[in-house]
Amino acid sequence: MSDTFAAKVWVLGDDIDTDIIIPTEYLALKTVEDMKPYAFSPLRPELAGQIQPGDIIVAGKNFGCGSSREQAPEIIKALGVRCVVAKSFARIFFRNAINNGLLLIENPDLHDAVAEGDIVEVTVNEGILHNGTTYPIASLPQNLVEIIEAGGLVKAMRKRNGLE
Amino acid sequence: MGMTIAEKIIAGAAGVTEAHAGEIHYVELDRLMSNDGTTHLTIDMYNTKVKNPRIKDVDKLVWIVDHNIPADSPKTAASHKKMRDFAKEHGIKFHEGEGVCHQVMMEKYVRPGELIFGADSHTCAYGALGAFGTGVGCTDYLYAMVTGTSWLMVPETLRFNLTGKLPEGVYARDLILTIIGKIGANGANYKAMEFGGEGLATLTMSDRIAICNLCVEAGAKTALMPVDSVAMEYLKEHDREPKAVYDSDEDAEYAEVYDIDLSEIQPIVAKPHFVDNVVPAVTCKGVKIDEAFLGSCNNGRIEDLRVGAALIKGRKVSPTVRFLVVPASRDVYVQAMKEGLLDIFMEAGAIVMNPNCSVCWGSCQGVIGENEVLISTGTRNFKGRAGHSNSFVYLASAATVTASAIMGEIATADMLQEV
Numbered sequence: 001m002s003d004t005f006a007a008k009v010w011v012l013g014d015d016i017d018t019d020i021i022i023p024t025e026y027l028a029l030k031t032v033e034d035m036k037p038y039a040f041s042p043l044r045p046e047l048a049g050q051i052q053p054g055d056i057i058v059a060g061k062n063f064g065c066g067s068s069r070e071q072a073p074e075i076i077k078a079l080g081v082r083c084v085v086a087k088s089f090a091r092i093f094f095r096n097a098i099n100n101g102l103l104l105i106e107n108p109d110l111h112d113a114v115a116e117g118d119i120v121e122v123t124v125n126e127g128i129l130h131n132g133t134t135y136p137i138a139s140l141p142q143n144l145v146e147i148i149e150a151g152g153l154v155k156a157m158r159k160r161n162g163l164e
Numbered sequence: 165m166g167m168t169i170a171e172k173i174i175a176g177a178a179g180v181t182e183a184h185a186g187e188i189h190y191v192e193l194d195r196l197m198s199n200d201g202t203t204h205l206t207i208d209m210y211n212t213k214v215k216n217p218r219i220k221d222v223d224k225l226v227w228i229v230d231h232n233i234p235a236d237s238p239k240t241a242a243s244h245k246k247m248r249d250f251a252k253e254h255g256i257k258f259h260e261g262e263g264v265c266h267q268v269m270m271e272k273y274v275r276p277g278e279l280i281f282g283a284d285s286h287t288c289a290y291g292a293l294g295a296f297g298t299g300v301g302c303t304d305y306l307y308a309m310v311t312g313t314s315w316l317m318v319p320e321t322l323r324f325n326l327t328g329k330l331p332e333g334v335y336a337r338d339l340i341l342t343i344i345g346k347i348g349a350n351g352a353n354y355k356a357m358e359f360g361g362e363g364l365a366t367l368t369m370s371d372r373i374a375i376c377n378l379c380v381e382a383g384a385k386t387a388l389m390p391v392d393s394v395a396m397e398y399l400k401e402h403d404r405e406p407k408a409v410y411d412s413d414e415d416a417e418y419a420e421v422y423d424i425d426l427s428e429i430q431p432i433v434a435k436p437h438f439v440d441n442v443v444p445a446v447t448c449k450g451v452k453i454d455e456a457f458l459g460s461c462n463n464g465r466i467e468d469l470r471v472g473a474a475l476i477k478g479r480k481v482s483p484t485v486r487f488l489v490v491p492a493s494r495d496v497y498v499q500a501m502k503e504g505l506l507d508i509f510m511e512a513g514a515i516v517m518n519p520n521c522s523v524c525w526g527s528c529q530g531v532i533g534e535n536e537v538l539i540s541t542g543t544r545n546f547k548g549r550a551g552h553s554n555s556f557v558y559l560a561s562a563a564t565v566t567a568s569a570i571m572g573e574i575a576t577a578d579m580l581q582e583v
Contacts, residue, residue, distance in 0.1 A: 025526065
């Protein structure tokens, strides 16, 4: 994975929890597509309508803390968000995102430098370029890269078992 | 090199003699719990995404309907039916209306030394019985269900050495909120939290479950306690034997060691909208409340109901407050009936409800409206967690919640007038 893409940034703060990403009351809706308009609604009700496919989210520490609801990364992916960059991720969300093929990038510094609407250039597994500064990205373990590249855990296992 | 409890359980599950923090191991799982929060998604994926779908070992699966029981809409009824029918078809152990999943698991299934995946973040509660419980999403759950295995990175461990004894009127809930406030909402991210020391012996199983259950609010992957006579007695009462009993080696490596003197803990409140936003309860005195909730996998056990009932006996719920009392399981409910606790709550004007997750997850009944304030023994106080996006949740012990229900504003038990 060494692709490079330019993306518009949406900035969120610390401790963005799973009830912010998708509140309980909308979990009863039938599909992720139905839930999508309510993403982040307790914090920024207009945000789901503003995010365009290919945009990225840059957040502070502990993104995705809270419940194990897998609809959280699914919805972010369904909005077309290319990746989430955060100072850190909560662990259940981290696994769920990887298992759904949503790219997560940990970086301690970008959040403090970036402003909403900025364009950054992401080179996966290498770095993020913003205003002439490159913020390095640590490489993911190979087993996680395989899962993301295949588009999620189920697809990766099918591939590994020769079913695709 | 010595090992922590977490390392020993993972080594056992991976079939290796040693496991150490940072390694990735492929592990055999002992038990797989799932509830109605996401099981319908797991079933959909099982039916549509897995070729030749099969369950590796159906005896490991436990499915529990607790988040929306009884169903509150045709949508949740359909979700429950899907779960019920699938469980029946495949012979999966199925519990409906028997209580909040983690309480049911503690009462009926968890054994020391087991490695357990639960499709629910508070699965770390099982550490109270020396089991490695960790929360996963439905895709990880599906993989484990089909293969009986998964992968885990061995967590580093934060060690909490407990000394002394909690003062009168101070509870395990105050202790764990204090610890989360101290290390922060991601202070244990990817890590195990291990509790030990002489102070542990002073804590009941109910206390221990409350402590381990809430560790995910510090980001922990799991929480663990050694198996002592208190844990063995609980197992005996519930007719179970350990799988394996582990304690950490003296030369085990910890990422950090904290010494906690239980006698210094005081009543605590976690203010909106973060669990680590903790302050001494007394500093919130006078905050008007609209609703109070005594229940949840964290604080809905018989011990918690006894605390609440003792305070409210002979008193009344404030006329401006709805006080929801929700026993965490059917066993707890029946015991509370036998002890006359439900009579006390009802006579005081509380709303006693069936065992379920209730307003702790902002569904079932009891959700709060715009600008309303809830004081809760539940697990989280995130923005919008208990209902409207613009509402406010304070977390506190059973004693503080009950005292607040009586006063109509946040209050600690010692502020109540003599009856």
